[in-house]
Amino acid sequence: MSDDRFAAGHGDGCGEDGGHHGGSARGRDSGPGPGAPPAYGADGTLPGAPGADPRVPLPRPSAEDGTSPLPAPAGDPGVVPRAEPAVLDHRVLTSLLGAWALAACAPEEAAAVEEHLGECGSCADEALRLREAVGLLQRPESLDLDPGLRTRVLDSCLERRPPRIPVPDWAAAYDAETARLDALLQDFGDAEWHAPVRLRWYRADEAATRRTTVAGVIAHLLTVDGMVAVALGLDDPLGEVTAERDTPASRTEAYWRAAHVPHTRAVRAPWREQTHNLVRTVSFTGGRTGGLPVPYGDFELPLHDAMLDRAFECWVHAEDIAEAVDYPYEPPSGRHLHRMVDLAARMLPSVLEARRRSGLAAPAERRLVAAGEPGRSLRLEIEGSGGGEWLIPLDSPAAKGSAEHEVAHVALDGAEFCRLAAGHVTPQEAAAGQVGDREAIRDVLYAAASLSRM
Secondary structure, X not given: OOHHHHHOOOOOOOOOOOOOOOOOOOOOOOOOOOOOOOOOOOOOOOOOOOOOOOXXXXXXXXXXXXXXXXXXXXXXXXXXXXXXXXXXXXXXXXXXXXXXXXXXXOHHHHHHHHHHHOOOHHXXXXXXXXXXHHHHHOOOOOOOOOOOHHHHHHHHHHHHOOOOOOOOHHHHHHHHHHHHHHHHHOOOOHHHHOOEEEEEEEEOOEEEEEEEEHHHHHHHHHHHHHHHHHHOOOOOOOOOOOOOOOOHHHHHHHHHHHOOOOOOHHHHHHHHHHHHHHHHHHHHOOOOOOOOEEEOOOOEEEHHHHHHHHHHHHHHHHHHHHHHOOOOOOOOOHHHHHHHHHHHHHHHHHHHHHHHHOOOOOOOOOOOOOOOOEEEEEEEEEXXXXXXXXXXXXXXXXXXXXXXXXXXXXXXXXXXXXXXXXXXXXXXXXXXEEEEOHHHHHHHHHHHHOOOOO
16 A cells, blocks of 8 residues: 555545445544554655654554555575676677577676666667567467478488388388377377267278267277288287178278277377387388288289388378367378379279279270270379379270370379278369360279278
8 A cells, every 4th residue: 555545644544435445444533442553644754753854754554454564675595686786898798699689698797687678778779679589480370280390300310220120111101190199199188089970981882971079080090001911010099899891991890899898098108109019120120021911802903002002091081080189180291292192093903893894984995005004094183292194095904005105194283182982072072173075084983982982
């Protein structure tokens, strides 16, 4: 409470409305009661104090002990005392302005600079300019890391010290995408783990969906990655659970059904451990197991392609999870995206043949194309990150793509093509530049969508 309030007639500790502030309530005009603190004058002195010089202010009264003065402030162990300014000349103080602007001075130097700035106008102007320059050096940045940062950091580290056991190039995309997804999951709470997710794929020229949760998606990745683990001689995550068929969808449904309660964050640990074991195992083999067949039930892939397939699905489902929790998620690095596109492009001729046998694609030309011979082709141009061009043979998986026999040309963005191959975009929705044989273009776009599965 300030002394001027006493001068205004509020020596009893009441507010302007006469409210009580720690003593008994009195009216504004009532005099001081017994034991009330004396009224100080406007100059802070106590008028008429016997034996006291009226020009000398008396100690301020304490709120705790009425008329007794407050004791001298003791040193607070929790408060750092202000440093005493160092005695420095103008030249030294001027040289310290840059360090002061960066908050890099010693406490005594900082105190000396700040004291000097109140006296020297030119140094004060220079200090202001330096502080503004420091602000420009500290521009606000997004908290979301660049998806290519991990790859660049690893490449830089490996240039300085190659790993004793390097990860095979064909497994690098899986290593990177599982690490990115694991980083996304790291800070998820219970609400995020139980957030609903809609899995999407394309089946028999129709869109198919399946509802699950974020934890359910990780369980799905765990069980399908388990097919690669089994091929490498590692433990099957299904354990004692038996699936009707050894296909990705059947294994996933069996694992979901075997859970007595909905999957929770606990599924992250076995999935994470399995991803590490897969990368470690293929690395210890020195990449020599790349041709090992990995059965998918209806078909099989060599291990190097199966690892790319698993990297692709990890990214796609990471986007599903990020969408469910409303979090941005970037496509893979260009190098890894190119490998994923290349895998899909190499699989298109076989998918076209299977669709043709099922009556879902136009029949091949009457002229048979021998294995390795050029035949009708579609030029698939992928733009942007991971881009390139592929000549897709249209009449036989064994035929050779040929620019001389090109009948159509399709252009797509890399990430858009991958989402088409994942069943997240229908052939009708794919933003494709199309030139040439419309039937061939339709067959290839539908074949790309047919690559998807749960």
